[in-house]
Amino acid sequence: MWQEVVNGGKDDAAACIVPTLDWLQRLPPVDVALDIQRWNLGAGESAVMHHARELAADRAILDDAAARRCARSINIAMTGTCGVIVLAKRRGLLPKAEPAFRQLQAAGLWLSEELIAALLQEAGG
Template identity: 40%
Template sequence: MWNLGKGETEVLTIAYENRSFKAIIDDAAARKCSKVLGIPFMGSGGILVLAKKRGIISSVDEALNALKVSGLWLSKDIEQIIKKKAGES
């Protein structure tokens, strides 16, 4: 039905079975599935914003660039939203 990969399926299963957990997912289909199942989730961008707010990283922009080099794709609009939430725009 959802055509999720093995990794996304495992993450959602663990989060579903452990309701205090939050799934960390970027895949659009996995996010839709998560919403239907009532599983709270956060993506890579949310993790970066949280890390900046907690002082773990100094720049979301630098971290986003590193993630893009490693293969993460984000639209320019999503990048701007992430930077704005982190106070970098």
């Protein structure tokens, strides 16, 4: 959800960058489908899954564990933020993946050292 991201404050990288991205499409608020509402997820996670389904998206980006369980139960393919970083590194869009994982860690996303090591191996460095 747009507000969740852009209201992060002046020290939040996403809050500063997202409003400047001309390729990013801001979708209008929706009445989320009942099968998604029943999971009592946050507004952002619910909207992501609703739009993923409605737009027949290849996948949704979800990090929240309950949202990922919901997506699996209603057959929405997904990846997490770390998966996006791995893909960006593999495609040569990032020279190194580790700084991105460390930034996520610093922002409060729980990433163990073992997980980071596995992600770095998957990303190829």
